[in-house]
Amino acid sequence: xxxxxxxxxxxxxxxxxxxxxxxxxxxxxxxxxxxxxxxxxxxxxxxxxxxxxxxxxxxxxxxxxxxxxxxxxxxxxxxxxxxxxxxxxxxxxxxxxxxxxxxxxxxxxxxxxxxxxxx
Amino acid sequence: xxxxxxxxxxxxxxxxxxxxxxxxxxxxxxxxxxxxxxxxxxxxxxxxxxxxxxxxxxxxxxxxxxxxxxxxxxxxxxxxxxxxxxxxxxxxxxx
Numbered sequence: 001x002x003x004x005x006x007x008x009x010x011x012x013x014x015x016x017x018x019x020x021x022x023x024x025x026x027x028x029x030x031x032x033x034x035x036x037x038x039x040x041x042x043x044x045x046x047x048x049x050x051x052x053x054x055x056x057x058x059x060x061x062x063x064x065x066x067x068x069x070x071x072x073x074x075x076x077x078x079x080x081x082x083x084x085x086x087x088x089x090x091x092x093x094x095x096x097x098x099x100x101x102x103x104x105x106x107x108x109x110x111x112x113x114x115x116x117x118x119x
Numbered sequence: 120x121x122x123x124x125x126x127x128x129x130x131x132x133x134x135x136x137x138x139x140x141x142x143x144x145x146x147x148x149x150x151x152x153x154x155x156x157x158x159x160x161x162x163x164x165x166x167x168x169x170x171x172x173x174x175x176x177x178x179x180x181x182x183x184x185x186x187x188x189x190x191x192x193x194x195x196x197x198x199x200x201x202x203x204x205x206x207x208x209x210x211x212x213x214x
Contacts, residue, residue: 002120009127016161020137023157029150032141036153040160047164054120055176062177069180073163073187080191084156087195091202092149 001057008050015043028100029092037085041078048074121172128168135161148201152194159190 022035052067135158142154163183170179 084194087198091198
Protein backbone atom coordinates (compact mmCIF):
# COMPACT_ATOMS: atom_id res chain seq x y z
CA UNK A 1 0.00 0.00 0.00
CA UNK A 2 2.80 2.41 0.91
CA UNK A 3 4.61 1.62 -2.34
CA UNK A 4 1.53 2.66 -4.33
CA UNK A 5 1.29 5.94 -2.39
CA UNK A 6 4.97 6.69 -3.02
CA UNK A 7 4.56 5.95 -6.73
CA UNK A 8 1.54 8.26 -6.96
CA UNK A 9 3.34 11.09 -5.14
CA UNK A 10 6.50 10.82 -7.23
CA UNK A 11 4.42 10.70 -10.42
CA UNK A 12 2.62 13.90 -9.45
CA UNK A 13 5.86 15.55 -8.39
CA UNK A 14 7.41 14.74 -11.77
CA UNK A 15 4.51 16.44 -13.51
CA UNK A 16 4.77 19.49 -11.25
CA UNK A 17 8.50 19.68 -12.05
CA UNK A 18 7.76 19.60 -15.78
CA UNK A 19 5.16 22.31 -15.36
CA UNK A 20 7.51 24.61 -13.44
CA UNK A 21 10.37 24.15 -15.93
CA UNK A 22 7.97 24.72 -18.83
CA UNK A 23 6.63 27.93 -17.28
CA UNK A 24 10.17 29.28 -17.03
CA UNK A 25 11.60 28.05 -20.33
CA UNK A 26 8.80 28.55 -22.87
CA UNK A 27 9.30 31.56 -25.15
CA UNK A 28 5.82 33.02 -25.30
CA UNK A 29 2.72 33.76 -23.26
CA UNK A 30 0.48 31.32 -25.14
CA UNK A 31 2.99 28.48 -25.06
CA UNK A 32 3.61 29.09 -21.35
CA UNK A 33 -0.05 28.45 -20.64
CA UNK A 34 0.26 24.95 -22.02
CA UNK A 35 2.41 23.49 -19.20
CA UNK A 36 0.64 25.70 -16.66
CA UNK A 37 -2.80 24.39 -17.58
CA UNK A 38 -2.23 20.72 -18.23
CA UNK A 39 0.65 19.53 -16.11
CA UNK A 40 -0.56 21.21 -12.93
CA UNK A 41 -3.98 19.58 -13.30
CA UNK A 42 -2.53 16.09 -13.70
CA UNK A 43 -0.01 16.72 -10.91
CA UNK A 44 -2.78 17.70 -8.48
CA UNK A 45 -4.85 14.68 -9.53
CA UNK A 46 -2.03 12.19 -8.96
CA UNK A 47 -0.78 13.68 -5.69
CA UNK A 48 -4.19 14.08 -4.06
CA UNK A 49 -5.19 10.58 -5.19
CA UNK A 50 -2.07 9.21 -3.50
CA UNK A 51 -2.80 11.13 -0.31
CA UNK A 52 -6.43 9.92 -0.29
CA UNK A 53 -5.16 6.36 -0.66
CA UNK A 54 -2.78 6.89 2.27
CA UNK A 55 -5.67 8.23 4.34
CA UNK A 56 -7.50 4.89 3.97
CA UNK A 57 -4.72 3.05 5.80
CA UNK A 58 -6.74 2.65 8.99
CA UNK A 59 -10.20 1.90 7.71
CA UNK A 60 -13.13 3.74 9.28
CA UNK A 61 -16.13 5.63 7.93
CA UNK A 62 -14.62 8.96 8.90
CA UNK A 63 -11.52 8.17 6.84
CA UNK A 64 -13.71 7.20 3.86
CA UNK A 65 -15.59 10.49 4.14
CA UNK A 66 -12.28 12.38 4.27
CA UNK A 67 -11.02 10.60 1.15
CA UNK A 68 -14.26 11.43 -0.67
CA UNK A 69 -13.69 15.08 0.27
CA UNK A 70 -10.18 14.93 -1.17
CA UNK A 71 -11.55 13.49 -4.40
CA UNK A 72 -14.04 16.38 -4.42
CA UNK A 73 -11.05 18.76 -4.40
CA UNK A 74 -9.70 16.85 -7.41
CA UNK A 75 -13.06 17.13 -9.18
CA UNK A 76 -13.24 20.87 -8.52
CA UNK A 77 -9.68 21.48 -9.74
CA UNK A 78 -10.40 19.34 -12.81
CA UNK A 79 -13.33 21.64 -13.59
CA UNK A 80 -11.78 24.99 -12.65
CA UNK A 81 -8.20 24.80 -13.95
CA UNK A 82 -9.08 24.61 -17.69
CA UNK A 83 -11.65 27.36 -17.13
CA UNK A 84 -9.01 29.63 -15.59
CA UNK A 85 -6.58 28.83 -18.43
CA UNK A 86 -9.21 29.61 -21.03
CA UNK A 87 -10.01 32.87 -19.28
CA UNK A 88 -6.35 33.96 -19.31
CA UNK A 89 -6.02 33.08 -23.02
CA UNK A 90 -9.17 35.06 -23.77
CA UNK A 91 -7.77 38.07 -21.90
CA UNK A 92 -4.54 37.83 -23.91
CA UNK A 93 -6.39 37.62 -27.21
CA UNK A 94 -8.60 40.60 -26.42
CA UNK A 95 -5.65 42.68 -25.25
CA UNK A 96 -3.94 41.98 -28.59
CA UNK A 97 -0.89 39.94 -27.64
CA UNK A 98 0.63 38.40 -30.75
CA UNK A 99 1.69 34.76 -30.82
CA UNK A 100 5.38 33.93 -30.98
CA UNK A 101 6.80 32.82 -34.32
CA UNK A 102 10.17 31.43 -35.28
CA UNK A 103 11.15 34.48 -37.31
CA UNK A 104 11.46 36.64 -34.23
CA UNK A 105 10.69 40.33 -34.33
CA UNK A 106 9.88 40.37 -38.02
CA UNK A 107 7.27 37.65 -37.59
CA UNK A 108 5.84 39.36 -34.56
CA UNK A 109 4.94 42.44 -36.56
CA UNK A 110 3.83 40.61 -39.70
CA UNK A 111 1.00 38.56 -38.18
CA UNK A 112 -0.47 41.31 -36.05
CA UNK A 113 -3.80 41.10 -37.83
CA UNK A 114 -4.03 37.44 -36.89
CA UNK A 115 -4.13 38.34 -33.22
CA UNK A 116 -6.46 41.27 -33.73
CA UNK A 117 -8.93 39.27 -35.83
CA UNK A 118 -11.11 38.46 -32.84
CA UNK A 119 -11.98 42.07 -32.09
CA UNK B 120 6.44 7.84 5.72
CA UNK B 121 6.47 11.21 7.50
CA UNK B 122 10.02 11.84 6.27
CA UNK B 123 8.94 11.14 2.71
CA UNK B 124 6.03 13.56 3.06
CA UNK B 125 8.43 16.18 4.40
CA UNK B 126 10.80 15.70 1.44
CA UNK B 127 7.93 16.00 -1.05
CA UNK B 128 6.72 19.18 0.71
CA UNK B 129 10.19 20.73 0.54
CA UNK B 130 10.42 19.86 -3.16
CA UNK B 131 7.05 21.52 -3.74
CA UNK B 132 8.33 24.66 -2.01
CA UNK B 133 11.33 24.65 -4.37
CA UNK B 134 9.00 24.36 -7.38
CA UNK B 135 6.95 27.25 -6.01
CA UNK B 136 10.09 29.37 -5.97
CA UNK B 137 10.72 28.38 -9.60
CA UNK B 138 7.22 29.58 -10.51
CA UNK B 139 7.75 32.76 -8.49
CA UNK B 140 10.40 33.74 -11.06
CA UNK B 141 7.66 34.05 -13.69
CA UNK B 142 5.59 36.07 -11.20
CA UNK B 143 8.37 38.57 -10.57
CA UNK B 144 9.96 38.97 -14.02
CA UNK B 145 7.05 38.14 -16.33
CA UNK B 146 7.02 40.44 -19.37
CA UNK B 147 3.27 41.08 -19.26
CA UNK B 148 0.63 41.15 -16.56
CA UNK B 149 -0.90 37.90 -17.79
CA UNK B 150 2.44 36.10 -17.36
CA UNK B 151 2.34 37.06 -13.71
CA UNK B 152 -1.18 35.60 -13.57
CA UNK B 153 0.16 32.29 -14.92
CA UNK B 154 2.75 32.24 -12.14
CA UNK B 155 0.13 32.96 -9.48
CA UNK B 156 -2.08 30.17 -10.84
CA UNK B 157 0.77 27.65 -10.77
CA UNK B 158 1.73 28.60 -7.20
CA UNK B 159 -1.88 28.27 -6.07
CA UNK B 160 -2.29 24.81 -7.54
CA UNK B 161 0.85 23.66 -5.74
CA UNK B 162 -0.35 25.19 -2.48
CA UNK B 163 -3.43 22.94 -2.41
CA UNK B 164 -1.24 19.82 -2.31
CA UNK B 165 1.11 21.49 0.17
CA UNK B 166 -1.78 22.20 2.58
CA UNK B 167 -2.84 18.53 2.46
CA UNK B 168 0.75 17.46 3.18
CA UNK B 169 0.88 19.85 6.15
CA UNK B 170 -2.34 18.26 7.40
CA UNK B 171 -0.78 14.80 7.23
CA UNK B 172 2.39 15.98 8.96
CA UNK B 173 0.48 17.53 11.86
CA UNK B 174 -2.17 14.73 12.03
CA UNK B 175 -5.00 17.22 11.46
CA UNK B 176 -6.17 16.17 8.01
CA UNK B 177 -9.87 16.70 8.73
CA UNK B 178 -9.26 20.40 9.28
CA UNK B 179 -6.75 20.96 6.47
CA UNK B 180 -8.95 19.35 3.80
CA UNK B 181 -11.49 22.14 4.25
CA UNK B 182 -8.73 24.76 4.14
CA UNK B 183 -7.36 23.26 0.92
CA UNK B 184 -10.82 23.23 -0.70
CA UNK B 185 -11.39 26.87 0.27
CA UNK B 186 -7.93 27.78 -1.05
CA UNK B 187 -8.63 26.12 -4.41
CA UNK B 188 -11.93 27.97 -4.71
CA UNK B 189 -10.39 31.34 -3.79
CA UNK B 190 -7.56 30.79 -6.28
CA UNK B 191 -10.05 30.10 -9.05
CA UNK B 192 -12.13 33.18 -8.25
CA UNK B 193 -9.00 35.37 -8.09
CA UNK B 194 -7.72 34.19 -11.48
CA UNK B 195 -11.14 34.69 -13.13
CA UNK B 196 -11.56 38.17 -11.64
CA UNK B 197 -8.04 39.34 -12.48
CA UNK B 198 -8.19 38.09 -16.07
CA UNK B 199 -11.58 39.78 -16.55
CA UNK B 200 -10.10 42.99 -15.16
CA UNK B 201 -7.05 43.04 -17.44
CA UNK B 202 -8.67 41.91 -20.65
CA UNK B 203 -8.92 45.29 -22.33
CA UNK B 204 -6.06 47.13 -20.71
CA UNK B 205 -3.94 49.00 -23.24
CA UNK B 206 -0.97 49.03 -20.88
CA UNK B 207 -0.30 45.40 -21.66
CA UNK B 208 2.01 46.26 -24.53
CA UNK B 209 4.17 48.96 -22.97
CA UNK B 210 5.41 46.59 -20.31
CA UNK B 211 6.74 44.05 -22.81
CA UNK B 212 10.53 43.73 -22.81
CA UNK B 213 10.63 41.37 -25.77
CA UNK B 214 11.31 43.87 -28.52
